[in-house]
Amino acid sequence: MHLAHYLGLLHRAQTNLADAFRQVAAAHADEPDVRHLCERLAQQCDEHAERLEPFARRYREQAPDEPDRLHSELFGGTRTGGIGLLRDLQDLYLMAAECDICWTVVGQAARGVRDERLQQVVRGCEGETAVQLRWLRTRMKQAAPQALVVA
Template sequence: MHLANYLGYLCQTEFDLADGYRKVGEAHAQEADVYYITHTLAKQCESHAEKLKSFVDRYGEEKPEEPELLYHEFLDQTRSGSLGLLRDMQDLYLVASACDISWTMIGQAAQGMRDGELLEVVDSCEVETSNQLKWLRTRMKEAAPQTLIVAS
């Protein structure tokens, strides 16, 4: 059973996303809304990861060998300026998408395992992850015309 592997993957990716939000927020601190919202969302990701930890343990005993190439590197550096903000937010969008689809898959597994507690965690967290994606999309849409047409 690979559920523990995937729980571990999502847990790590939520931590990576939290780290990514903070880095992007710091790099674009002059955009006050980006600064504060990324910091709020970083905390949200960490609380998702914390909630997953006990399930990693619950299913950990049956965990097979770590499969190859499960983890990937995200967001090692940030950019500056208005175009940099768009690209940085697009990177965050990719990581948040990885979390979003992972929640979907783990939700399916939780139903299969009749694990009501895990399902409850999935239900509350996946809404927040989907709102994170919605925010990234909203904010990028808002900035795109000015950045792509006017800024030099």
């Protein structure tokens, strides 16, 4: 069964996203909304990873290195200034999109194995991940004019 592979992928992706949210919160502490929401979203990602743990044990989670590769290639560290904030938010968006599609795939597998408890976790976390993506997109729209037009 390959569900264990995707559980490992999703678990590591959530952990990496939490770490990246914290780094952006610290780097852009002068933007109160970014600092506050990134800290909150990091906590939410940690909770997602915790909610996966019983299923990781049940299905014997395998931990592939893909999320680490994505994290290191996308998120080599935070940047400064307006353009830096925009790029950091874009990196977070791509990492959250990875989590989003993994939730979809794990949800489909949970339906396939008729694991109602895993389906419940997926529904809740998938919805919260969608909110994360919406906030990131909105915040990038807000930051783009200032970062790209005003010198």
